Amino acid sequence: MKDDLAIIALESYRDQGDKINSILCKWRGAENYMIPCSCPRFNSGEAKGIISESIRDKDLYIMVDVCNNSIRYKMDGEMNRMSPDDHYQDLKRIIAACNGKAKRLTVIMPFLYESRQHRRTTRESLDCAIMLKEMEFLGVDTIVTFDAHDPRMANVLPLKGIENVSPALQFTQGFLTEYEDIIIDKDHLMFIAPDEGATERVVFLASVYGVNIGMFYKRRDYSNIVDGTNPIIAHDFCGGDLHGVDAVVVDDMIASGGSIIDVCKQIKERGARRVFIFSTFGLFSSGFDKLDKAYEEGLFDRIFTTNLVHQKPELLEKEYYYSINMNRYVAAIIDTLNKNEPMHGLVKPEKRIKEIIESYKAGN
Incomplete structure (x- = not known):
């Protein structure tokens, strides 16, 4: 042929x-x-x-x-x-x-x-x-x-x-390779949507992992427009107890980082053990000062983004960054x-993710 x-x-x-x-x-x-x-x-x-x-x-x-x-x-x-x-x-x-x-x-x-x-x-x-x-x-x-x-x-x-x-398979591989002490059950791990638009991604991952979800609702000021969007007034959390839980915040992109930092801060204030961020696209369009400060304050432990878009050279040098190779x-x-x-197996790789999770639980 x-x-x-x-x-x-x-x-x-x-x-x-x-x-x-x-x-x-x-x-x-x-x-x-x-x-x-x-x-x-x-x-x-x-x-x-x-x-x-x-x-x-x-x-x-x-x-x-x-x-x-x-x-x-x-x-x-x-x-x-x-x-x-x-x-x-x-x-x-x-x-x-x-x-x-x-x-x-x-x-x-x-x-x-x-x-x-x-x-x-x-x-x-x-x-x-x-x-x-x-x-x-x-x-x-x-x-x-x-x-x-x-x-x-x-x-x-x-x-x-x-x-x-969905890059969920690669995020799972990177996450479970980098951290060997993740306990995958509903009492120790939770996937969290930073806004209502990210709920579908979180539901997919939580269903495959067999854990619970949480969600933040963005309250916006619809009377004003700043930099093309309505500014966020507050993030309201909907979900269970986060005390002692490893929380994974899942979103499609990080732009300025301000919204994701506010979410991480609230998660830590609710007693989460560690906070990880999965974001398909790391744009970081406002630089890294906010994220550097948030990391120093212990608001999150690691950011995972893919190499599907251009990665700024300084990003690859960050202690808190993990690049997912696609x-x-x-x-x-x-x-x-x-x-x-x-x-279908590539677009929504549920079967392969479950195999990785079972292997991880078995200590492999």
Whole structure:
């Protein structure tokens, strides 16, 4: 059977893409699946997408990290930092450069572009929905994302594939490898949602682990808007006794960190033994001063985030940080889709997580 797999990694995902390509080549005994691409810019800031090899009749996978703010380009003689909007435009340019010649087109976008603007509460845009419709118009067959801020966005494209993958397996592996004294039962471990939007993630993990859940409700000031959102007045906790319990706070992203710190503070005040944070995307968009101070004050013990988005170099040096490597999982997703095999075991890996937990309880 002819191997029709091809990969394009935009500059924002180039390093990770090369590693994923190497993993796939090793698994499948191939030399290379990577198709070179570039998005050179004119002095005005305009750009174009270029691919350097034919992708005709290929099963093509395009990877992009819209959160990578480390890349700069020159415009009018000055250096500009690339925003999510810039990365998304480059993605469309590369898709357009393919000129409809690929047999099948899959976009791997770990952080779903504009996923925080997923619903309309007043006269405002629906950016994530518009993006998904544009992907459909451009001929994208499948979008692979991770831990979407609101999984209901899949309803925008009822006839197209959106694979919303949970990284719960990798968090479990990292957590139980790093800590050998976790007691997995309802009296010693609890998963906690920092807000009502994170409840589904927490329910999934708690169900697999066989423990209880807790949830914080964010009370907001809806009469004001600060930095694009309604400011949080307080976090109200709904859940059982936390005294002596190891608490795991689960969310899809850490932006400024202020909200998650307030949640950790309340958990510690309620007598929790240790506090761990699972967050798929560590954006840390306001620096690390707040988190450094919170760690020094003992408000949390460890932060786990994935390498699905750009990791700031200073983050990797933090004593309290643990990086979850997702490269092999992304490679497995590409391999599975290319072979037209079922995705359920990768999207929601309940069985594998339970196997790891049983092995951990058995002392292995």
